[in-house]
Amino acid sequence: MVLLPWQEPTVRGATAMGTSTKWKGPRGDRWTAARRRLARWRPDQRDADRRLEEIAEDHVRALHETLRANPSAFGLLNASGTGGVRLAKVIGSLARTRPDTWDEAVGRLAKEVSGEGGTLADAAVRRAVASAARQTRSRHPDLSPSSYSQAAGGSGFASDILCDLYQLFFANVVAEFLRFVVAEQVKLAIPVLIAADPEGRMADWIAEQLVELVPSPCEETAEVRELTEAVNTAESLGEAAEDSTGALSDIAQRLVPKAVGRVLGLIADEAIEESDSEGDTAA
Numbered sequence: 001m002v003l004l005p006w007q008e009p010t011v012r013g014a015t016a017m018g019t020s021t022k023w024k025g026p027r028g029d030r031w032t033a034a035r036r037r038l039a040r041w042r043p044d045q046r047d048a049d050r051r052l053e054e055i056a057e058d059h060v061r062a063l064h065e066t067l068r069a070n071p072s073a074f075g076l077l078n079a080s081g082t083g084g085v086r087l088a089k090v091i092g093s094l095a096r097t098r099p100d101t102w103d104e105a106v107g108r109l110a111k112e113v114s115g116e117g118g119t120l121a122d123a124a125v126r127r128a129v130a131s132a133a134r135q136t137r138s139r140h141p142d143l144s145p146s147s148y149s150q151a152a153g154g155s156g157f158a159s160d161i162l163c164d165l166y167q168l169f170f171a172n173v174v175a176e177f178l179r180f181v182v183a184e185q186v187k188l189a190i191p192v193l194i195a196a197d198p199e200g201r202m203a204d205w206i207a208e209q210l211v212e213l214v215p216s217p218c219e220e221t222a223e224v225r226e227l228t229e230a231v232n233t234a235e236s237l238g239e240a241a242e243d244s245t246g247a248l249s250d251i252a253q254r255l256v257p258k259a260v261g262r263v264l265g266l267i268a269d270e271a272i273e274e275s276d277s278e279g280d281t282a283a
Helices: 029-040 048-069 073-096 102-113 120-139 145-151 159-189 191-196 198-213 217-231 235-242 244-254 256-263
Strands: none
Touching (some): 073 120, 159 191, 159 198, 159 256, 217 244
């Protein structure tokens, strides 16, 4: 039987603000099984990378199971949804005008999307903005300092850059939250693994898996445009298609519930499937 999670205190890092109480982490059978597998993992063991990916998947399954039982758990639903709506609005302005440097764009995202909440979910959103920005830059060579300076000025960012940023953000909210969870497990119970950085490696893998679940505003915008051009009857849709920057932002906002539902496992057919074999949770 999986227990519902604790009522999350306001925290900074893993310690409740105004108290010395240490965060004990999520509770429940699946979380316990995931912690035990992590405790037995060593970076020099056979198939260490594959085993760590399986442990990361165990943690995602534990999170999805907990959230399906109690969608308000950890505050992730509210934090990711609020952050996603803010991001969608910023995307509209970045599609029109780009800042002078990519670092300036990242700073704007951090300021307008992250919020100032003190829960672990709020911290995960802040980390997700930074991770998504870093990963977006690695996907697009034109965001490197030399290429960026040549393209800067006047027009905004290309839609494919903004859509990558959008998808990576939602995937990284989950990845960064679980990074906190695993980091606390390692620090409190498995300090021998600190140098191996399992939480960082797991977070990268989780983000890579979940990003595929996030709907792309670019694809949705293209579908609207194609439908409008084919039918050529809805004048209002035609105007929206012409205003590509406004359409992208509007569609990104409408897709937030779907994006959040998928990465948090609240849309059942998109959740990571639970294993029917007990052997999958064994070392």
